[in-house]
Amino acid sequence: MNTVTASIDRMDFYNPVYVGNLLTLKASVNYVGKTSMEVGVRIEAEDLKTGNVTHTGSCYLTYVAIDERGEPTLVPDIVPQTLEEKRRWEAGKKRRVERLRMIAHSEQS
Numbered sequence: 210m211n212t213v214t215a216s217i218d219r220m221d222f223y224n225p226v227y228v229g230n231l232l233t234l235k236a237s238v239n240y241v242g243k244t245s246m247e248v249g250v251r252i253e254a255e256d257l258k259t260g261n262v263t264h265t266g267s268c269y270l271t272y273v274a275i276d277e278r279g280e281p282t283l284v285p286d287i288v289p290q291t292l293e294e295k296r297r298w299e300a301g302k303k304r305r306v307e308r309l310r311m312i313a314h315s316e317q318s
Contacts, residue, residue: 240301244281
């Protein structure tokens with residue numbers, strides 16, 4: 210399945226990243242709609258000298274699945290299993306509602 214980035218929610222920076230740090234980006238599909246999905250990303254920096262790992266940033270991205278003509282296409286549904294997956298699903302669903310509300314509000318302006 211091909212996707213395009215539709216939006217990136219604000220990027221929150223919590224701690225600095227220094228030259229020589231090893232960056233690890235952890236991503237998870239939090240919520241799936243009909244043609245879109247929210248992916249949460251957590252960025253961690255590891256000081257290779259000390260082994261200390263620091264949470265340096267987080268953001269949410271929305272992707273839209275596209276077909277061979279570049280048109281939105283259905284995304285396979287996912288069913289959250291664990292309590293953490295269910296929590297992320299509900300939070301992602303709420304963020305989607307808020308995103309749609311903001312879009313509707315900006316179109317009215």
